[in-house]
Amino acid sequence: MKLVIKDLTKTYKNGVKAIDHLNLEIGTGMFGLLGPNGAGKSSLMRTIATLQKPDSGTITFGDINVLEDNMALRKILGYLPQSFGVYPKMSAEALLDYFATLKGIHSKTERQALIKEVLEITNLYEMRKKYVAGYSGGMKQRFGIAQLLLNNPKLIIVDEPTAGLDPAERHRFLNVLREVGTNCTVIFSTHIVEDVKELCNDMAILNGGRILKQATPTQARLELKNRIWTKTIDRDDLEAHEAQFNVLSSNYNEDNSLNIRVFNDVQPSADFIAVEPQLDDVYFIALKSDEPVAAL
Numbered sequence: 001m002k003l004v005i006k007d008l009t010k011t012y013k014n015g016v017k018a019i020d021h022l023n024l025e026i027g028t029g030m031f032g033l034l035g036p037n038g039a040g041k042s043s044l045m046r047t048i049a050t051l052q053k054p055d056s057g058t059i060t061f062g063d064i065n066v067l068e069d070n071m072a073l074r075k076i077l078g079y080l081p082q083s084f085g086v087y088p089k090m091s092a093e094a095l096l097d098y099f100a101t102l103k104g105i106h107s108k109t110e111r112q113a114l115i116k117e118v119l120e121i122t123n124l125y126e127m128r129k130k131y132v133a134g135y136s137g138g139m140k141q142r143f144g145i146a147q148l149l150l151n152n153p154k155l156i157i158v159d160e161p162t163a164g165l166d167p168a169e170r171h172r173f174l175n176v177l178r179e180v181g182t183n184c185t186v187i188f189s190t191h192i193v194e195d196v197k198e199l200c201n202d203m204a205i206l207n208g209g210r211i212l213k214q215a216t217p218t219q220a221r222l223e224l225k226n227r228i229w230t231k232t233i234d235r236d237d238l239e240a241h242e243a244q245f246n247v248l249s250s251n252y253n254e255d256n257s258l259n260i261r262v263f264n265d266v267q268p269s270a271d272f273i274a275v276e277p278q279l280d281d282v283y284f285i286a287l288k289s290d291e292p293v294a295a296l
């Protein structure tokens, strides 16, 4: 099923236009919504999840008119907000049982089977008797996925789930999402390029409430082939290079020199060498131009 967003705009009461005439099509699989803080990721996700109304525009998911039939979407939606609030002192198993009952699953055997399944998918089965309140950040995020899986969602929206997770927990969380995303649509927002690289088969870069770029991560990198150049410079020469070249990023070496990455259609000067384009390059080019970049 395809999610189609057309000409969507959302202005808050304070006058901030968080979504600005946005168009986007998202198919089955893992979709990464990449953007810096304040880009409008949460605003877009809350609007798709029918938690707030836009000023104008349309959203459809398959044959559901999302903005007109909120309930039809909510039945097949799994939404994990950026912060989930406070958990009561209940074990994961008991809390899931409570949620499943609220969702109308009245047969105890049915609930038990379902809860076992979602705990196994999220790798929490061994920890099922522990209080969720005492879980680590990563375990709480996986519990968030377990609870949203209870109603077998076709559309899953997770808002910056890896923020604040340590590398091992982040890795575990991404593995869970990868498994969940094989047969439904998962929209996953992040400001970490690496998350998208590891996980997503399609992505969009969002800033200022607009889509600056949509492509598969592989396609986006291929478009930059032979257009990313690097050079090692003295740290004091950075400003001069930034004035002369389209510097995308710079990284310190151990000796305090810098490796700069430059975007240019031809070799900028004889001392630059061509390097393999990375997804970070795609991200920085999109943000720097701050304009939709159909073909870079």
Ligand SMILES: Nc1ncnc2c1ncn2[C@@H]1O[C@H](COP(=O)(O)OP(=O)(O)OP(=O)(O)O)[C@@H](O)[C@H]1O
Pocket: 012, 013, 014, 016, 017, 018, 035, 036, 037, 038, 039, 040, 041, 042, 043, 044, 160, 191
């Ligand atoms: N309820 C609100 N009322 C007013 N302004 C808001 C509200 N929610 C978000 N904004 C503003 O809308 C813009 C987009 O915010 P949003 O939270 O959607 O971005 P984001 O990409 O999710 O950022 P972050 O990564 O920081 O959560 C920001 O300028 C933000 O300050």
